Amino acid sequence: MSAAHASESSAEERGVSKRKERERMMDRAIQLRRRYGGYGAVALMALLFGCVTVLTGCDDDGLFSRFRLKPEEVVLERTPDQNYEKLFPYYVDLCTVSQTAEVDGSRGNPFGHAALYIKGACKDEDAPFPQLRRCRRIATDTHDPEHGAGVSVNRWFRSVNWVAVPGYDLFFEGNLKPGERLTQAKVDATVRDAVDKGVFKGVEVSDRWVRNPEQTSIYDFAANSSITTDFALRYARNVFCTRVPVPEPVLDEVIAFLNDKNTEYATGKADYHWNLISDNCVHTVRNALAAANFWSPYSVRRVKLLHLLQLAVPAHEFVNLAVLATEGDGELDDYRQLYRDDPMRDALNDFKWLPTRHGALVKTLPVHEPNDIFRTEFRLFTLQSPLSMGKRADTVRVLSEKRNVDLETNLQYFLDRYNAILATHKEEFDSMATVRGTPFRRFSRVYRDYIVEQRDDVEAKLAQLAALKQAPAAEPVVDAQPR
Numbered sequence: 001m002s003a004a005h006a007s008e009s010s011a012e013e014r015g016v017s018k019r020k021e022r023e024r025m026m027d028r029a030i031q032l033r034r035r036y037g038g039y040g041a042v043a044l045m046a047l048l049f050g051c052v053t054v055l056t057g058c059d060d061d062g063l064f065s066r067f068r069l070k071p072e073e074v075v076l077e078r079t080p081d082q083n084y085e086k087l088f089p090y091y092v093d094l095c096t097v098s099q100t101a102e103v104d105g106s107r108g109n110p111f112g113h114a115a116l117y118i119k120g121a122c123k124d125e126d127a128p129f130p131q132l133r134r135c136r137r138i139a140t141d142t143h144d145p146e147h148g149a150g151v152s153v154n155r156w157f158r159s160v161n162w163v164a165v166p167g168y169d170l171f172f173e174g175n176l177k178p179g180e181r182l183t184q185a186k187v188d189a190t191v192r193d194a195v196d197k198g199v200f201k202g203v204e205v206s207d208r209w210v211r212n213p214e215q216t217s218i219y220d221f222a223a224n225s226s227i228t229t230d231f232a233l234r235y236a237r238n239v240f241c242t243r244v245p246v247p248e249p250v251l252d253e254v255i256a257f258l259n260d261k262n263t264e265y266a267t268g269k270a271d272y273h274w275n276l277i278s279d280n281c282v283h284t285v286r287n288a289l290a291a292a293n294f295w296s297p298y299s300v301r302r303v304k305l306l307h308l309l310q311l312a313v314p315a316h317e318f319v320n321l322a323v324l325a326t327e328g329d330g331e332l333d334d335y336r337q338l339y340r341d342d343p344m345r346d347a348l349n350d351f352k353w354l355p356t357r358h359g360a361l362v363k364t365l366p367v368h369e370p371n372d373i374f375r376t377e378f379r380l381f382t383l384q385s386p387l388s389m390g391k392r393a394d395t396v397r398v399l400s401e402k403r404n405v406d407l408e409t410n411l412q413y414f415l416d417r418y419n420a421i422l423a424t425h426k427e428e429f430d431s432m433a434t435v436r437g438t439p440f441r442r443f444s445r446v447y448r449d450y451i452v453e454q455r456d457d458v459e460a461k462l463a464q465l466a467a468l469k470q471a472p473a474a475e476p477v478v479d480a481q482p483r
Helices: 003-036 040-055 065-066 168-173 184-196 216-225 248-267 281-290 304-309 314-326 334-341 342-351 391-400 407-424 426-432 441-470
Strands: 092-097 115-120 122-123 133-135 148-153 162-166 238-244 362-365
Touching: 040 168, 040 248, 092 281, 092 314, 115 168, 115 184, 115 248, 115 281, 115 314, 122 162, 122 248, 133 248, 148 168, 148 281, 162 168, 162 248, 168 184, 168 314, 184 216, 248 342, 281 314, 314 362, 314 391, 334 342, 334 441, 342 441, 407 426
Parallel strands: 122 148
Antiparallel strands: 092 115, 092 238, 115 148, 122 133, 148 162, 238 362
8 A cells, every 4th residue: 555545544534533523522412412401402512512522631632631630730639737627617618529430431420520518517417408507516626526517419409409418527538547448338338327317318309310210219319329429529539629717607608598598499399400501519519608708609590601601610619719718819908909899898898707818728639549449540620711711720820839738838828918918008008097088998997907807817826836736635726716
């Protein structure tokens, strides 16, 4: 065969391969449309699938591979110092988890998942359906059953929007100890534990979930469609969380929003209908924090095109909160810019608190090893499009900077930042006392008082941290009145 003929043959084969790939993509788009609800047209689903291709990096050698987050770009395991628990009585973890992949080659949905873990909010055992209550004590150990609860939305829920998973260990670790092997027997035991602890009390699942008439019990659902999504996350998924300390009033607002949302479905006429584009796990997670003025909420069930312009992607929310909490967009450093940001202004006025703050850290947890059931390689994705080209860079940055993962470095960074704010605005603060007719007069005083209070709080926490490190066996030090 001549070189020219071989080249033509190779080009023809590539053309056939590309046509088959396009056909496969369109078939997949149609499947997604049928599976996740009518979106109006196959064209819309094709656009969505194009986003998914970028999201998952399906083409390992092609254009989209450059958008994938690679394991060498981040440290795969970073957890806050255990002393963190003694310094911050309440916090929220907004967590993104990766796609699941079993050792037999089967995979879960490519979008991953988003969930909350809330220290200070515990599962209400007496409620007839999933609800939260304030924990009965301030826990200083993640193994404490009154430490907190995980909150997770599942696409198959019908009578509620989310479930509450009691305790850090069940939610993240699936009750596994470090180095303990994950076996099928352990999976079965963890499913029984979740059901026995009432995680699915009052939960009805959609009729669409029942694929096998012989498997309809809540145990079957928990074993097939809930474990590794709603609890035991590390059995199968890489976990990425942004942690933000909160005061009691903020904690109460988050709890109230979530309780109200479940009550609407459990006692109302409407059932919950999960939707990939317009009402997924991200909407609940983001809007629970929006209820406490972290940021603006995402609208549910609006015009589909508007949802495509602001896709609710699990990985994005982890990055969005990490950037907001550890850096901000200048609002913390300038009261005038802060005043013009509605959620941030309301957070300061209503709660004397801002989400950009000391103690905001990121944590990363790998898939549990050793593992007989799931593959353990690194997996995470971010969506890249002309509207969100910076997400991958933001992810790498926030996971790489020491002040975002080390408590002492974080506290020192914010101490320096608070002092710089007070020094920079000193003359402005002094002159504002004589200014009349400006919208900033009162707000500038509220802002300055807040910055001074935060500066003092950081200094106190640095002293507490130093004492804890010098005397690790001493009684826990707890700041019972978080600022």
